[in-house]
Amino acid sequence: MTQRRNLITDVAGLRIGNAHDAALGSGVTVALFDEPAVTSVFAMGGAPATRETDLLDPDKMVPAIHGVVLSGGSAFGLDAAGGVQAYLREQGIGFAVREALVPLVSQASIFDLINGGNKDWGRYPPYRELGYEAARRAGLDFDLGTSGGGYGATTANLKGGLGSASTTTSSGHAVGALVVVNSVASAIVGDGPHFLAGGLEEGDEFGGHGLPARITPDMRRLIWKGGPQPATTIALIATDAVLTKAQAKRLAVASHAGLARGLRFSHALFDGDTIFAAATGRKPFQDEAAEFTELTALAADCLTRAIARGVYEARALPYPGAQPAWRDRFPSA
Template sequence: MRPGPRNLITDVDGFLVGNAQDDTLKSGATVFTADSPFTASVHVMGGAPGTRETDLLAPDKSVAQIDALVLSGGSAFGLDACSGVVDALRAVGRGFRLGPAIIPLVPGAIIFDLLNGGDKDWQENPYRALGRAAFEAAGEDFDIGTAGAGTGALTAMVKGGLGSASFVLESGITVGALVAANPMGAVTTPGDRHFWAAPFEVDGEFGGLGPDPRGGLGQAETSRKMQTMRGQAEGLPLSNERGNTTIAIVATDAALTKAQCQRVATAAHDGIGRATLPAHAPGDGDLVFAATSGARAMTNPEAELGQIGHAAALCLSRAIARAVYEAKPASGDLLPCWNTA
């Protein structure tokens, strides 16, 4: 396996990604879409997900294809980013047609970034406009780090962000991942220099420091994030069981069924577990969408499906580390960036 030319999920031909963010708000939205409807499914392993229309993606549900996927900040408010994408799709005549009605299908998921130091005193929910702007910005190239849905993301110890990575398999199949990394857990080992995902790094894509050489790691659960969020809560009770989540999309050009997409999404969760400690906690809404363009037929579906799931997990681990590595400092930040920690 080797990374694709961009080392982004858009190395999977046919898919586009757009970002929109408000730096004062310290939040934003990211849209994953294509020029035509595509097959997708989802698997949730976190205990506190925030989602829209994910039930449609179960293999036994009647919807065969969707028009876009949305990752957004803003907690429950951020689900309205999907509405902005629906508006934009309808405006160009895209969606499921039922007689004269056009119904764009846009599942989405959110992270909690309401206590990250940004100005949240809005009078009108900003996420509908952010979602539409992200859709209208969609292209093959996009920013990672402090961008889109990752603008206000925080990990346990350092700033989070938006990440992406890709692999081209020996068969020619391409696999990619896109993630908004805002976990309860840490993406770095104690000391904040080495990434848990270091064994999977390719060509120094997140610093090239290699794995932490120490043993006995992973036992402490120190969190600067929770300390700073308690400060933002101004003395009100705040449990460490809320305010987190890693949400991701993995994609491939292999021709998968909806059920096979769900299996890839399930396998890809290993990427979160390998890059974040702890992961899939009761207060995380950890979720992975899996999508396919269907452009490339498989010659040995059973064997290749396993390879695709494995590659998706590796890409997701790398994308999480890249999200943190590429994060940039901004005014009012509560946590340092990896490159300043």
């Protein structure tokens, strides 16, 4: 039996690759599917940055896609999908239209343009090459925290980052979450060290602190970046279940509950909160309604846990005045 990684790659049929630039203060994470995956998306933030998302609606022609990109760079970062397309085309992968081959890659980006990195890149931003490199590195194991698309991520009070978690439903379907935590708000209760996700933690995956005995009114005080600064948490949910595009859409919608539980708060005006949901189609349902309902619930739980892991595993950026990481703020924890 394959050992569980507690990563989205516990779902058979996909690989994850990361690439980042420390001087730039940004990066790219790529999910590549072994076979085209039925995928949909739902954005609930007020300021999303996305590419090739309309084709994921259930009424659109394309049945499945080849990859999903979660990147930094805001609108500039959307170039990353072009690099992933270039890599896939070199491998002979794409949607065939007579002699033309078009890799289908959807993307969402976070706003990390004022985190201290050098964004003076000249005429063209570097995300296309970062996307290519992330695709080239795709595998089953990958780093969390300050890595890939989470390299430049921040939250209201702690360094953000790349998180992932997985679980299995009672019917044996694998489900996992991959998230770039770049929230306008906070992932911890009050001043910490407890994570809002503490009640769902498995083992010590983000410190083993659970929830505080009581959440006081002061702990519920809103903490946010403030001002007109966009911030976005973007994610991919994956499962080995056989889903229609309509079910994938419903899975993406339902998974936003996990984002709302892992952050205080989400889906705000300056957020671009966007969740993709993909099915690699390895295991059909037996009792479709009941099994799909459980799948949506556990997917949201995975996303909540992945948010906490992304912050817990993060390291501070190597710049003067950079936002502290959770481990900097709570070294004794």
